[in-house]
Amino acid sequence: ETGVTQTPRHLVMGMTNKKSLKCEQHLGHNAMYWYKQSAKKPLELMFVYSLEERVENNSVPSRFSPECPNSSHLFLHLHTLQPEDSALYLCASSQDLKGGAFFGQGTRLTVV
Amino acid sequence: SQQGEEDPQALSIQEGENATMNCSYKTSINNLQWYRQNSGRGLVHLILIRSNEREKHSGRLRVTLDTSKKSSSLLITASRAADTASYFCATDANSKLTFGKGITLSVRP
Numbered sequence A: 001e002t003g004v005t006q007t008p009r010h011l012v013m014g015m016t017n018k019k020s021l022k023c024e025q026h027l028g029h030n031a032m033y034w035y036k037q038s039a040k041k042p043l044e045l046m047f048v049y050s051l052e053e054r055v056e057n058n059s060v061p062s063r064f065s066p067e068c069p070n071s072s073h074l075f076l077h078l079h080t081l082q083p084e085d086s087a088l089y090l091c092a093s094s095q096d097l098k099g100g101a102f103f104g105q106g107t108r109l110t111v112v
Numbered sequence B: 001s002q003q004g005e006e007d008p009q010a011l012s013i014q015e016g017e018n019a020t021m022n023c024s025y026k027t028s029i030n031n032l033q034w035y036r037q038n039s040g041r042g043l044v045h046l047i048l049i050r051s052n053e054r055e056k057h058s059g060r061l062r063v064t065l066d067t068s069k070k071s072s073s074l075l076i077t078a079s080r081a082a083d084t085a086s087y088f089c090a091t092d093a094n095s096k097l098t099f100g101k102g103i104t105l106s107v108r109p
Helices: none
Strands: A004-007 A010-013 A018-025 A031-037 A044-050 A053-057 A064-070 A073-079 A087-094 A107-111 B005-007 B010-014 B019-024 B031-037 B043-050 B055-058 B061-066 B071-076 B085-093 B096-099 B103-108
Touching (some): A004 A087, A010 A018, A018 A031, A044 A073, A044 B096, A053 A064, B005 B085, B010 B019, B019 B103, B031 B061, B031 B071, B043 B055, B043 B061, B043 B071
Parallel strands (some): B010 B103
Antiparallel strands (some): A004 A018, A031 A044, A031 A087, A044 A053, A064 A073, A087 A107, B005 B019, B019 B071, B031 B043, B031 B085, B061 B071, B085 B096
């Protein structure tokens, strides 16, 4: 256990569905991240939040919408996804923007 | 754009041997980090080395950093079957972590 919990672990959704991924950290960290991991590609940084403010949006399509209601929770809202969005979505947190990151176990997303 | 690039892409060794993995990067960094990922799971932070450090140890792990060559190496000594995983280097530049594609390490019992 890294102290970062993601739910659900697996998700299958149709292209017209709306779903949300949840991430929770109990480490007292100030920064939280969403990453996308696709087969044979480097981990892609999607969003960065620091003290609940979004500080990075890495040219992510608007069908992915992050939300950080407080420093312990991070959501990724999904709507009208494409099959190529199928991937492992990883949440991470760190004390600040310069330290090592603690990752959750990820949500394996399949878009059908 | 990809910052860290690991080498080799895959490594297979016998239990007890040492494993050396390399990472090269392109721009100035604040620090460099190594992570491990078991199949289909989240990444686990192994070690962080700052740009003003040259070598760091943690248990069986030894990390070096050569900022003049923009490269780092991760050495795992006395490897175990449980070390079988993917290993990633990540560079921290401007408070943004950029990962390489990873190295697949297989340790044969």
